Amino acid sequence: MTRDPHRPEPLGSGRQPARSRAGIADGPGGKGEGAAARQDPDTGPLVRIDQPPVPPRPAVAPRGARPGPVAGPETNELRRDDEGADAVPLMPGGPAVEARDREAGHEEAPADAPLTAVPDALGAEVTGEPPQDTPSGAPRAVGRAGRDMAAAVGVGLALGAVVFATLLLWRPSFLAVVTAAVLISVVELSGALEKGGHRPPRTPVLVGAVVMAALAWTRGPSGLVIAFLLTVFAVLLWRLGDGPVGYLRDASAAVFVALYVPLLAGFAVLLLAPDDGAARVLTFIGTVVCSDVGGFAAGVLFGKHPLARTVSPKKSWEGLAGSVAACVLIGTLLITLVFDGPWWGGVLFGVAIAVTATLGDLGESLIKRDLGIKDMGDLLPGHGGLMDRMDSLLPSAAVAWLILSMVAPV
Structure with a gap:
């Protein structure tokens, strides 16, 4: 059988001589040494009788036809894109992924293997556990206020x-x-x-x-x-x-x-x-409490427009308006009736306390978000730490002392 010298050889035709420990079987450059060899009637080259023929090399697909690497650590365990760009990714931990890993010989990690925490955009940590009111997770659903209201009210009454x-x-x-x-x-x-x-x-x-x-x-x-x-x-x-x-x-x-x-x-x-210090402290604390209560009530009933979405999503402009209204009302009554001061002093006092109490609350929320924590502590059930109750009182104390020194001097 004569082969046309101008005809290209078929891919994987096996014309390479088979190799063995005894040497190279007869072929181009071969001497026919070693064990007996026989002629392959289809392809022509001599192969050893005691050795299987060399398997043909698989055809290499063109570069553009290769499947795109859409699997791996950087792709969150997606499968290879063997079906094109519209292929549906495999869900991590699903049956298809488990079957693929078994076929590849991958061992399944133990169920209690430690998880590596990675910070999210807001400074929280993603640990694989359900978020407990972290900066990036949903708050614990206890009520619309996000608190254990029974414990919060009881602790508040005890502190009062x-x-x-x-x-x-x-x-x-x-x-x-x-x-x-x-x-x-x-x-x-x-x-x-x-x-x-x-x-x-x-x-x-x-x-x-x-x-x-x-x-x-x-x-x-x-x-x-x-x-x-x-x-x-x-x-x-x-x-x-x-x-x-x-x-x-x-x-x-x-x-x-x-x-x-x-x-x-x-x-x-x-x-x-001062001698009337008890009245001054009660006026200050009572106005701050009215700010919290008025803001909470107005926010729950009418709150639709966030005041500082990235800092405290639950606070709204409607809640701030409720705080101002409640503080102006109680401030005017207390300044005029208790200290015999001008009515405008009560309005000024109420507006200032509402603003500083809200800013104090937002300021501590900003600190906690930066640190990636929910509460400053756990001393007070329903409230968190004591510092979580001091946030609106601390900045308001300075403003209350300053304004009362002007409108009701000692």
């Missing part, structure tokens, strides 16, 4: 009873309550910052908090400012003992804690200091 009892029975006892609340809040806020990678030294801030409350009670505004400056100086010196790494980060965090909690709480002590 403590405030009323200490204010009406003996004013210095309220100073002790404020100091204890400040110390707990400092611990909660410092712990939350530690979860975010900060290491604020607590000892100088805790000592400074006690000194700020004491000097605000005995020396007034100047004593409060001096105690705060001494606390800042103590923080800077204290942190030197831990070396230079992270010094600015940790010292700044501690100064922030000292400013945010004990310094602002010191204005509540300044409200308490």
Whole structure:
């Protein structure tokens, strides 16, 4: 059988000589050495009798016809695009993926294998667990307010009873309550910052908090400012003992804690200091409570337009309007009836408290979202930590002291 020399050989025709330990069978360049060989009547080359013929090389598909790599770690376990761009991806963990992995010899990971947490766009962590009201997850559905309302109301009434009892029975006892609340809040806020990678030294801030409350009670505004400056100086010196790494980060965090909690709480002590201090503190706290209640009621009933969607999605402009209305009403009544002040002073007081209480709430929500936490603590059922109840009170205390000093001077 004579082969046309101009005719191309078929792909995989097997014209390469078969190789074995004994050498190369007869073919181009072969000597026919080793075991006996026979002629293949179809293709022509000699192959060894005791060895199977060399399998033909598979034809290589053109580059453009190869399936697109749409599977792998970077594609979230999608299958190869053997059916084109419109192929439906396999769901991770589905039966098709499990069958594919068994065929490929992949071992299934144990059910309790640790999951790697990766941060999301808002600083939360995706751990594979159902989100517990994290910045990027849905809040726990307890009610439209997002709280355990029975526990929240009970804790709120208990706190109110403590405030009323200490204010009406003996004013210095309220100073002790404020100091204890400040110390707990400092611990909660410092712990939350530690979860975010900060290491604020607590000892100088805790000592400074006690000194700020004491000097605000005995020396007034100047004593409060001096105690705060001494606390800042103590923080800077204290942190030197831990070396230079992270010094600015940790010292700044501690100064922030000292400013945010004990310094602002010191204005509540300044409200308490005059002879009518109990009335001033009750006016301040009562107006803040009305801001929360009015904002909550208006937000639940009429809230449609988010106030700060990325910070606190539940707050609405309608809720802010309800806060302002409630604060203006109660502020005007208290300023005119209790302190015999001008009506416009009550309006100013109410608007200012509504704004600062809302900003304080938003500010703490922003901090918690940045740190990727839900609450500052878990001391108060239905509320979270004590710091979660101080958020609207702290900035409002400074504004209340300033406005009451103008419209109802001592």
